[in-house]
Amino acid sequence: MTDLFSALRPERECLQEGVYLLPNFFDGQEVLHIVQQLLDQAPFRHMKTPGGRRMAVALTNCGTVGWISDTKGYRYSPTDPLTNTPWPPMPAALLSLARSAAEKCGYEDFRPDSCLINRYDPGSALSPHQDRNENDFSQPIISLSIGRSAMFQLYGQERGGKAVNIRLNDGDILVFGGPARLNFHGVRRLLPDAPAHMSDGRINLTLRQAL
Ligand SMILES: O=C(O)CCC(=O)C(=O)O
Ligand SMILES: [Fe+2]
Numbered sequence: 480m481t482d483l484f485s486a487l488r489p490e491r492e493c494l495q496e497g498v499y500l501l502p503n504f505f506d507g508q509e510v511l512h513i514v515q516q517l518l519d520q521a522p523f524r525h526m527k528t529p530g531g532r533r534m535a536v537a538l539t540n541c542g543t544v545g546w547i548s549d550t551k552g553y554r555y556s557p558t559d560p561l562t563n564t565p566w567p568p569m570p571a572a573l574l575s576l577a578r579s580a581a582e583k584c585g586y587e588d589f590r591p592d593s594c595l596i597n598r599y600d601p602g603s604a605l606s607p608h609q610d611r612n613e614n615d616f617s618q619p620i621i622s623l624s625i626g627r628s629a630m631f632q633l634y635g636q637e638r639g640g641k642a643v644n645i646r647l648n649d650g651d652i653l654v655f656g657g658p659a660r661l662n663f664h665g666v667r668r669l670l671p672d673a674p675a676h677m678s679d680g681r682i683n684l685t686l687r688q689a690l
Contacts, residue, residue: 619656
């Protein structure tokens, strides 16, 4: 197995109850390489919002089910609508990385069955939303950042209000669960700082237990 823990740093910052930042927890270049290997089978694409608009963020998935959006709504699907075949299986190294991050934040037996992979090109953003298509909200969301840094915004359980700004850098993991699991959140913009292995955009992976 690839050594994804080479950059491991012991710090864990608690940003609010249920929200933890694990800075520089994994090697962004190694996870980028894992993502690239999935793209032949399930390339990035721009899905449509339920309202029919093209999403600014391109996405793909791996795992037993993948998150999709179209004019019928948001949901998880066992197959990729581009090919009508199953999503690529979740790579063991990703699973183990997410489980170790979850454990560090007190989630002992996290079993993600889905990994949504988002690609942000320069200028793209993700408007505030809740992640609520999963069945069990007692399970956290483990979010990995690769490439250009981004300004992530965390709100409360209601839409609007004042956001907490969280800077996410290449190699960082954000864990959100517990009382913050249904908090609104989004990505306001990409920042100029970028690692050499990915300077033109950002990739974010969110590992979730969907079923
Ligand atoms: O890109 C990020 O950091 C967040 C992604 C996200 O919130 C989502 O995919 O639901
Ligand atoms: Fe989200």
